[in-house]
Amino acid sequence: MSDEQHGDSSSAPTSKYDEREADWRNGTLIYQVIVDRFAPSADLASKKDLYPAPKRLRDWSETPTQGHYLEDQQVWSHEIDFWGGDIASLESRLGYVAELGADVLYLCPIHLAWTNHGYDGLDYKKVRPEYGTRDDVKQLASKLHGRGMRLVLDGVFNHMGRHSPAFKAASSDEHDPHRGWFDFNPDYPGGARAWANAVNLPELVIENPEVQREIWGDPDSVVRGWLRDGIDGWRLDVAFELGPDYLAQLTQAAHDELPGSLTLGEVCNYPAGWFPALDGVLSFTLREILLLGANQQITAGHMQAMLERYFADSDFEHLLKCWNYLDNHDVPRITSTIPDARARELATVLQFTLPGAVNIYYGTELGQTGGDDPENRAPMRWDLVAGSNQTLRLYHRLISIRKQHRALRVGDIRWLVTDRLIGFERHTDHIGEAVFVVANPSSDEVTETVLVPESMLMDLSDLTDLLSGTNVPAHRATITLTLAPHQAMVLVADLEPVFGYTPYKRTR
Structure with a gap:
């Protein structure tokens, strides 16, 4: 990947859709990995000393289970169980990630930390030795760029770890230079303000200019330094607690260091109001709507109204950069949150077709x-990687559809008029690129006539469902279709001539 590709593209867009497509952050496909759990290390024997007691090295076949609280460490025992994955083993599986079709590899925290999850940082500028070195990360970024892919790291700047040298020094010496980095008060559990009162996660005082310089302000700051080392962006942990003013400063620093880089925030709140302080957010609200609809906790009409409001209230250019997700490391996997397989497929189709980037959690x-x-x-279930895996086949199909139809990546949205179904069109300025999505979230078969307010959809022409191959005729800007319970259709206009004739001959 050239320097130009790493930052902004120098191509001259000819339309807003070309301009959106030139920005890698729009409508991208992200694959999320916990390095420790993604691929077993080939050199585990030589690494065993990196997991001293009370840490435990588990077998790859073991499933993590809830542990017990360790008073002396002030963490749960399952937080210091490890499976031994590292950057080298991750690199050995990059072919799988690339073949899947991912544009971006997002890594949960890799900086020096005590626990397996890494959200208790010890030093943001160092890589935990169980994973490798900073040079290893630079090499990983280079290899990804060589494949036309990007690398995003997890920035945990709301809090550090209780075991960090900075916190230890500050807590034992009132005159230590790091004392002002933390809010010490005997009334707090553990003696310092901590995220969610988890004493192992003392919060940083972001208002402190020294903290700001360390994280994003100085030329050798955490944010700037890693961007110079080859990463392409940051996913910011609990970004909503940092507040929009400081996030705006951090985002500006990142853009100054690397134009076109990504600053995406874990914002559980409604997204409107968080732009342009952030380029995008993790789409918590959208996930909630999709889960409620797929599990029939709301009606189709209610779901459609929520979706319409969601996409109307926020800046659309930023929504294209938001990460649409159904599960990740913080929530149960989708097999638990949407137990019905057909409903799960419907939610996945909507995840891939609504505006935004698609975030896939490893193994989902x-x-x-x-x-x-x-x-x-x-740990990643590599034994499930098989051509007969129906879920994997669905993901390959949806990824292929998304790659082939740019309206799903960078197109605008127009809502269809429905009653018991939900429906929308993703469109550009060419009818041949339009994609129409209609879904039945209920457990009943539904036959419905839907208004399609697309002026270039030709009368008496056909639409084809990319998932089933079914043809649906258009008549006077309406389509009548029957959807099985939890079925979704992804329809495109059939522009191919029949015996030399097509009504689209002048409206491509």
Whole structure:
């Protein structure tokens, strides 16, 4: 990947859709990995000393289970169980990630930390030795760029770890230079303000200019330094607690260092109001709507109204950069949150066709199961990678459809008029690129006539469902279709001539 590709593209867009497509952050496909759990290390024997007691090295076949609280460490025992994956083993599986069709590899925290999850950082500028070195990460970024892919790291800047040298020094010496990095008060559990009162996660005082310089302000700051080392962006942990003003400063620093880089925030709130302080957010609200609809906790009409409001209230250019996700390391896997397989497929189709980027958590494309933390962070089930895996086949199909139809990546959205179904069109300025999505979230078969407010959809022409191959005729800007319970259709206009004739001859 050239320097130009790593940052902004120098191509001259000819339309807003070309301009969106030139920005790698729009409508991208992200594959999320916990390095420790993704691929077993080939050199585990030589690494065993990196997991001293009370840490435990588990067998790859073991499933994480809830542990007990360790008073002396102030963490749960399952937080210091490890499976031994590293950057080298991750690199050995990059072919799988690339073949899947991912544009971006997003890594959960890799910086020096005490626990397996890494959200208790010890030093943001160092890589935990169980994974490798900073040079290894630079090499990984280079290899990804060589494949036309990007690398995004997890930035945990709301809090550090209780075992960090900075916190230890500050807590034992009132005159230590790091004292002002933390909010010490005997009334707090553990003596310092901590995220969610978890004493192992003392919060940083972001208002402190020294903290700001360390994280994003100085030329050798965490944010700037890693971008210079080849990463392409940051996913910011609990970004909503940092607040929009400081996020705006961090985002500006990232863009100054690397134009076109990504700053995406874990914002559980409604997304409107968080732009342009962030380029995008993790789409918590959209996930909630999809789960409610797929599980029939709301009606189709209610679901459609929620979706319409969601996409109307926020800046669309930023919504294209938001990550649409159904599960990740913080929530049970989709097999638990949407138990019905057909409903799960419907939610996945909507995840891939609504505006935004698609965030796939490792193993979800295989149908990997897992309930609450830590079970949802089980090692990757490589034994499920097979052509006969129906879930994997669905993901390959949806990824292929998304790659072939740019309206699904960068197109605008127009809502269809429905009653018991939900429906929308993703469109550009060419009818041949339009994609119409209609879904039945209920457990009943539904036959419905839907208004399609697309002026270039030719009367008496056909639409073809990319999932089933079914043809649906268009008549006077309407389509009448029958959808099975939890079925979704992804329709495109049939522009191919029949015996030399097509009504689209002048409206491509």
